[in-house]
Amino acid sequence: MDSVDGIRDRLREFAAARDWEQYHTPKNLAMALSGEAGELVAELQWLDGAPGPVEGPLKERLADEAADVLLYLIRLADVAGIDLVKAANAKIDRNETRFPPAT
Ligand SMILES: [Mg+2]
Secondary structure (H helix, E strand, O other): OOOHHHHHHHHHHHHHHOOOHHHOOHHHHHHHHHHHHHHHHHHHOOOOOOOOOOOHHHHHHHHHHHHHHHHHHHHHHHHHOOOHHHHHHHHHHHHHHHOOOOO
């Protein structure tokens, strides 16, 4: 599944199959998301100004934590009834207005 909707549907099925929907409240999911964001930050915390692309084991750990963040975000948006792609596009639209390109 290579779309947000596809991942959302997989997460729905995953939670339903384990009877975990009862735990997937917006509050719980937001807290889990925050924890995973912390794990992502921790991977980079003490690196000295590492440039953009990363390789090797660090890249694998970053990918793992980034996936955790994304999965909780998608699940949170689903439970809260938020169209994540629509909300993201609306946000970019607002930012384009707030921060016009340099001339
Ligand atoms: Mg994690």
